[in-house]
Amino acid sequence: MTKIKTVDHLASIKTYEGVKPLEVIAEELNIPVAKIIKIDGNENPYDPLPEVLAALSSLKNIGNYPDILCSNLIQILAKKEKLEVNNFVISSGSDELIELLIKAYANPSDTVLSVTPTFGMISFLAQVHGIKHKAVSQQLVKKESFAHYVLDEDQFLDEANRSKIVFIARPNNPDGNVVSESFIERLVALPVLVVIDEAYIEFSDFHSLAKLVPQYENFVVLRTFSKAYGLGGLRVGYGIMPNDIRKVLVSIKQPYNVNIAGQKAAFAALSSPLVDQRITEMKKTREWFINQLKMVQNQLKNFWIHPSDACYVLLTFESPEIPKNLYEYLYSKGILVRYYSSSDMINNLRISIGLQENMVKVIDEIKLFLKGGN
């Protein structure tokens, strides 16, 4: 028998750590699914939007292939963003656009640049395609209750000059920080493709940079229906970009990349007044949660809170044991938060913003754990 070897660049690939399905965890913990508080994947905590459920239940013609271009969805998005229809590509989650951009624009000798820490999909997809990935480390700065990752912008610009594509999540995952618009303007003046991932922009007080797209040939903004619109399971994202880049991506994407259910659901979600209400509630809960954490922090002083413009809060602890034990403690109570096993993030836990009533339970458990001398 002959064992078939993969292409060389896959020999040492680091698998992307996704989140486990809820049903699997419920069985593991012997807890009903409904009792689990899932705040590990930055997902939307609310029930599906009624407009989405209505659209899904009225689906017909699912035996036919979907519209390749998602024309209805693009039209409504173009109107909403006050841009042209030929500035949009719809994708199977914004993840797909990260991959398409790498496929279309990075040669094996090119470098894809991002910061660290950031969304793991960028380095993962660069590796999958055998493209060099470089990450500029951000410095962790602690000040009173808060911690911040600070980017050396000049160092990043210098690296960007030697790169083909630059990805910046704004707000960044995992910390929720937002880089300045003036920094992005300096970046986009360089001969590099600048991709701003706005997966969490709806939760931020900073506005989107999509309005800059018509001014540049090398500027792309990514958005998603997975977070503010609660459609993570249906996989719909979109990119806003110059027409020349759009044409390239459309020419190489899988034709039927977004299924009929996803197209209809995203269209319906855009008409729901509940979306903005829920975002407002989540921002209030985020504020409340950070204040509660600050009160705990005043007494215990063994962790720092990252101010966040997104739907999650990152906590940095003084040593790796505390986040690991806290993660395990919360897990045993059916509260799932994001634990990091990688050495650069081992002192951190990321907690997504869930429903207010659940976040009350979360803070109570955190208090119990931390006051227990851990």
Ligand SMILES: Cc1ncc(COP(=O)(O)O)c(C=O)c1O
């Ligand atoms: C920064 C960032 N970008 C993109 C995504 C992926 O979004 P999608 O579900 O649209 O693929 C995530 C998901 O967590 C994310 O954190």
